[in-house]
Amino acid sequence: MGALTARFGAGLAGFFVLLVGFWLAGLVLAPNLMMIDFALRPNLLPADVGGPADVYSLDNLAYLAGEPVHRDIFFKTVWASALVMLATFVVCYPLAYWLAQTASPSAASLVVLALIVPFWINEVLRTLAWYILFAFRGPLNALLLGLGILDEPMRWYGDGGVLVGMVYAYILFMLFPIYNSIESLEKAQVEAARDLGASTWRIHTRIVIPHAKAGIATGCVFTFMLAAGSYVAPALLGAPGSRWFTQIIYNWFFEGGDWNRGAAYALVLLVLCLAVVLITLRVFRVSLTDVAK
Amino acid sequence: MSHSVALERITMSFGATKAVDDVSFTVEPGEFFSILGPSGCGKTTILRMVAGFLAPSAGRVLIGDRDMAGLGPNQRPTAMIFQSLALFPLMPVWENIAFGLEARGVPRAKRRRRADELLELIALPGYGDRKIAELSGGQKQRVAIARALAVEPEVLLLDEPLSALDLKLRQHMRAELRAIQKRTGVTFLYITHDQSEALAMSDRVAVMSAGVLQQVAAPRTLYEDPETPFVARFVGETNAIPGTVAHVADGIAALDTAHGRLSARAGRGVAAGRAATLYVRPEALGIAAADAPSALGARVERLDFEGAFGLLHAVTADGAAVLAALPSTTLGAAPAAGEAVRFAFAPRDAIALGAAQGEA
Numbered sequence A: 001m002g003a004l005t006a007r008f009g010a011g012l013a014g015f016f017v018l019l020v021g022f023w024l025a026g027l028v029l030a031p032n033l034m035m036i037d038f039a040l041r042p043n044l045l046p047a048d049v050g051g052p053a054d055v056y057s058l059d060n061l062a063y064l065a066g067e068p069v070h071r072d073i074f075f076k077t078v079w080a081s082a083l084v085m086l087a088t089f090v091v092c093y094p095l096a097y098w099l100a101q102t103a104s105p106s107a108a109s110l111v112v113l114a115l116i117v118p119f120w121i122n123e124v125l126r127t128l129a130w131y132i133l134f135a136f137r138g139p140l141n142a143l144l145l146g147l148g149i150l151d152e153p154m155r156w157y158g159d160g161g162v163l164v165g166m167v168y169a170y171i172l173f174m175l176f177p178i179y180n181s182i183e184s185l186e187k188a189q190v191e192a193a194r195d196l197g198a199s200t201w202r203i204h205t206r207i208v209i210p211h212a213k214a215g216i217a218t219g220c221v222f223t224f225m226l227a228a229g230s231y232v233a234p235a236l237l238g239a240p241g242s243r244w245f246t247q248i249i250y251n252w253f254f255e256g257g258d259w260n261r262g263a264a265y266a267l268v269l270l271v272l273c274l275a276v277v278l279i280t281l282r283v284f285r286v287s288l289t290d291v292a293k
Numbered sequence B: 001m002s003h004s005v006a007l008e009r010i011t012m013s014f015g016a017t018k019a020v021d022d023v024s025f026t027v028e029p030g031e032f033f034s035i036l037g038p039s040g041c042g043k044t045t046i047l048r049m050v051a052g053f054l055a056p057s058a059g060r061v062l063i064g065d066r067d068m069a070g071l072g073p074n075q076r077p078t079a080m081i082f083q084s085l086a087l088f089p090l091m092p093v094w095e096n097i098a099f100g101l102e103a104r105g106v107p108r109a110k111r112r113r114r115a116d117e118l119l120e121l122i123a124l125p126g127y128g129d130r131k132i133a134e135l136s137g138g139q140k141q142r143v144a145i146a147r148a149l150a151v152e153p154e155v156l157l158l159d160e161p162l163s164a165l166d167l168k169l170r171q172h173m174r175a176e177l178r179a180i181q182k183r184t185g186v187t188f189l190y191i192t193h194d195q196s197e198a199l200a201m202s203d204r205v206a207v208m209s210a211g212v213l214q215q216v217a218a219p220r221t222l223y224e225d226p227e228t229p230f231v232a233r234f235v236g237e238t239n240a241i242p243g244t245v246a247h248v249a250d251g252i253a254a255l256d257t258a259h260g261r262l263s264a265r266a267g268r269g270v271a272a273g274r275a276a277t278l279y280v281r282p283e284a285l286g287i288a289a290a291d292a293p294s295a296l297g298a299r300v301e302r303l304d305f306e307g308a309f310g311l312l313h314a315v316t317a318d319g320a321a322v323l324a325a326l327p328s329t330t331l332g333a334a335p336a337a338g339e340a341v342r343f344a345f346a347p348r349d350a351i352a353l354g355a356a357q358g359e360a
């Protein structure tokens, strides 16, 4: 506050503090508190709200625990999101390393541009593009049939389609944190390791990954949370057998008309994401301030 | 006879520029061999070709008489000490030193023992568990040397390793490097742009200019018998006096210069009637006797007293600077600023070189 006042004067500094306060209280804290409130109340007719039946309970959470289909979808969403995170990492790490350490500046900027341009388009439309590519009578099947790789068209919608769509959707969230952290690694360290006889595998496990772990943790946390909270990709590219937990939440709110149960489900998802963030940070031994950088 | 390192007609081009142009030399086992030249002359490029980070555009690199073509840095019996040292900041000192052994699959306990031995060698016993960030510049330097020695290389490649240190530490590390080299008997291929460093430490020095090898010789030979004008100017201080060769007799050339006829040993490219330049070291100049037949006339600008020597800065009539190092004991008779002075020198202490070849 002292530094802010010195820099912008008391009036402007006060305004900034007020803005941040409003953002925290009004746009972060209040909705979440309301969600918790909703989650813990029963779903009542408007006439009964505030009546003797309107008491706090864990019924909505218990319902999720006792409902096998929803429970399975929840756990499936967890591990499938982890899979998306892993797949995105596997795709992004070599690319980030190449961009940061070996690519010529012109090649690097060309590739970065090619990666960013599609993201100027809305996520729904981008996913729709995959929807078209993956269609039963779509270009992908036509290509594979034409090349003789397939004898008859494949059904791509489902788990595989969702995975591909999400890896593509979140690639930049994984790529840039890793790229940033690898870029700060001095090239001579990689050369020194090689000169001392290290294999490529050892160079990465002992030198590059330890150096880049804050970036890797950041990318993983981002990707996991985005995947777990994703709605578009599973809705478009999924099949009835590959439903996502977000779709269940959506149904409670807008089809089941039970906001309370929807809020309870959303709360569970939020807690899960928080847990994943904390566990990932613990596993990578990085602090939140490292990630914020 | 088996050479430790042999470069055979090495050329390295980056696009249109030749960073290294047809360079050949050999380094003998156990030798402290330096490559000396100004920044950008291709020293690092040569070292990286020996280490295996770069493949030469033409020519061969041999180590211990084996052709290194197609072998990567991790397959060559060399170890490099980088200009930036490139220590691994996330590993403790001992793991840094033992990294090469780790890559070779040596068990942990043995690695630790070897690292501790090397820490003794570099006079840092007990530093194994320190972090790299806790070390001083000189200590990091020594850890980098230990890390390279741990893999028992046949040749240690050093890329201006002392350039980041302050003067005092640099002087100290020179002696230390030299001592470590003698103790281990490893061949050192050392590059530097600092001529006093090269002269003080090396058994032999290769002088380079703009990618071209100028001369390979022992430090004293470089200083006393430069073969090219570049070496004469770059190694140590010198005074250059251009002229035309009148005649050559008994290895002594007589040159007609702006100061009259001056004599010097006849070096490379000197022949009667050709243009040549006479080079004479500041310490070879003395104040001429009044009746000296030939001398270098100039006007004194200033005298810098340096303890054992006084450096007399003077300018000739045609504007060329002359530097003379006079022993302090003779300074009483030295002329004052603004006065005329005449310098004389023995022909044996000067050398004339033909202007024809590669002036840089």
Ligand SMILES: Nc1ncnc2c1ncn2[C@@H]1O[C@H](COP(=O)(O)OP(=O)(O)O)[C@@H](O)[C@H]1O
Pocket: B014, B018, B019, B037, B038, B039, B040, B041, B042, B043, B044, B045, B046
């Ligand atoms: N990878 C490269 N690409 C293009 N030019 C290079 C490269 N490496 C070095 N050079 C050029 O080659 C010349 C010699 O460089 P270098 O060997 O680093 O000199 P030194 O170590 O003697 O200072 C310089 O002109 C430099 O610009």
Ligand SMILES: [Mg+2]
Pocket: B040, B043, B044
């Ligand atoms: Mg260099």
